[in-house]
Amino acid sequence: MARLLITGGAGFIGSHTALVLLEAGHELVVLDNYANSSPEALRRVLELAGPEAEGRLQVIEGDIRRSTDLDRAFAAGASPGAGVEAVIHFAGLKAVGESVAEPLRYWDVNVNGSQRLLAAMRAHGCRTVVFSSSATLYGYPEAVPIPESAPIRPINPYGHTKAAVEKMLSDVAASEAGWRIACLRYFNPVGAHPSGRIGEDPNGIPNNLFPFISQVAVGRREQVQVFGGDWPTSDGSGVRDYIHVMDLAEGHLAALNTLLAGGDQLLQLNLGSGHGHSVLEVIEAFGRACGRSIPHQITQRRSGDAAITVADPSEAKRQLGWQTRRNLHDICQDGWRWQHSNPGGYAT
């Protein structure tokens, strides 16, 4: 059992990962300012984890950019000689469009926030961190599936901040001994816990396809817009690699175990399924899961989109012994269970 600090642990990926980590026996301190989440998510995580997890989750409302909040999180519940052993760093802003409109806010939260966190880690003698990176780093990929060796060429401010933090982490790893770092480059995290108790609950209009489809299915929105029907793909719609959020959560546990078991490391790994699905295929699969067809309309391509983005996940399998276990059917079933039992998200 390790004591872990989870930044952004009330969010979509953080809450599912917190559950997997509690089930694995770890003790968690979550630091979140609820900028894009609800305290209800962690209440439900505790409910799902059951009495076994009693006393192993401490939640601190605070901001990763504020050193006093970070100090509180590192000190939380620690007995002498039992400080935080590792950090899983989810906290950040993630909407590409918003990052174009408000780049300074994105650099502040994502880059300055990560810098403050790393400084606090050093001050508290913790040098093990798993960082939420993104496939956005690759920009327009030259070839698919995309290996980790592909050029890092982000095309929007959100992607620039992720690239900057990866650079910061590699500089830190080179600066002194003792750092164990995993940058996990997620492809498209979707779905929900199979209980339907926790899931993705975006504020306002969803930026991503999957929550948009599920909100149309539940009657919150009229129809899905499919951006481009003339891409060079089998049905003309864009192809993406969708990863079930529970597979992603298990990927974090595997990364943590690998870091804790080894010496100094700097891992940069894709977490994806290695399979591509077109937008129209996802709309169809979701329609099967919810028992009704999903209204949609094909519109113009959106600037900044690529035709096909699919991970080469073989390095994660080799280095972490991890691979996805769930498919598009599971993603749609679990996503629909969450959405129809919580039509307004955690507020319902």
Ligand SMILES: NC(=O)c1ccc[n+]([C@@H]2O[C@H](COP(=O)([O-])OP(=O)(O)OC[C@H]3O[C@@H](n4cnc5c(N)ncnc54)[C@H](O)[C@@H]3O)[C@@H](O)[C@H]2O)c1
């Ligand atoms: N969901 C995706 O499609 C995706 C893809 C690739 C990478 N990522 C990255 O994974 C991480 C988690 O993503 P998510 O989908 O769970 O997003 P999310 O918005 O649901 O979770 C992020 C959490 O961080 C918290 N937070 C934001 N700013 C904070 C601050 N200054 N201090 C403390 N907490 C703060 C939010 O309240 C939220 O709970 C993010 O770093 C994101 O960039 C997400």
